[in-house]
Amino acid sequence: MNEPTSKPWYREFWAWMVLAPLIAVVIVSSITVSLAVRHADDKVTDNYYKDGRMYHFSAEQDQRAQALQLAAMVQFQRGEDQTVVVELNGNTDYPEKLLLTLSHPVEEDLDQHIVLSQLSVGRYSGSVTTELNSRWYLRLMPELDPEQHKSAEWRLKGEINFELGEAAPLNAASR
Known part of the structure; x- marks a missing residue:
């Protein structure tokens, strides 16, 4: 009598029929978790009281900018040497340097702070390092x-869409 020889488990068809979906689920789950961790959304603040108090200071910055009749025009010059030129107008002593913050609407890691140096009265320039x-x-x-932005004397805000142009006005936020 010939007895069938038993094969090792890994050579059995039914073993792989059971294990293949389980292995696929483990691989896909690992990829999903790694993507979720790597590309997580920016965190929402959990200190609402402090942010509420700082809102008052932000409103004062806007009011001071309005009282000084401040306005600016920002012009980006793209190419090999990406630069930004700001024309500031208003009833103020023009500081030697200004800070221009570019905030990406989605990715906080792309935010950039550009120190602008005064070229002439009311005209400032700086280098841009982000595409x-x-x-x-x-x-x-x-x-x-940038960490002390809430204690600035005044601020101007604006928005730019580079698909529509390379210049944007900055004004005091009106409430």
Whole structure:
């Protein structure tokens, strides 16, 4: 009598029929988790009280900018040497340097802070290191430390869409 020889489990068809979907689920789950961790959304603040108090200071910055009749025009010059030129107008002493913050609407990692040096009265220039495309939020202020933006004397805000042009006005936010 010939007895069938038993094969090792990994050579059995039914073993792979059961294991293949399980292995596929583990691989796809690992990829999904790694993508979710790597491309997670920016965190929402959990200190609402502090942010509410800082809102008052932000409104004061806008009011001071309106009282000084401040307005600016931002002009980006793209190419090999990406630069930005800002024309600031208003009833103020023009500081030696300004800070222009470019905030990406989705990716906080793309945000950039550009220190602008005075070329002449009311005219400032700085270098841009990030590729500029699509839409960005702009904030101009005399405070050079980005972490201290809420203590700046005034601020101007605006928005630019590089698909539509390379210049944008900055004004005090009206409430």
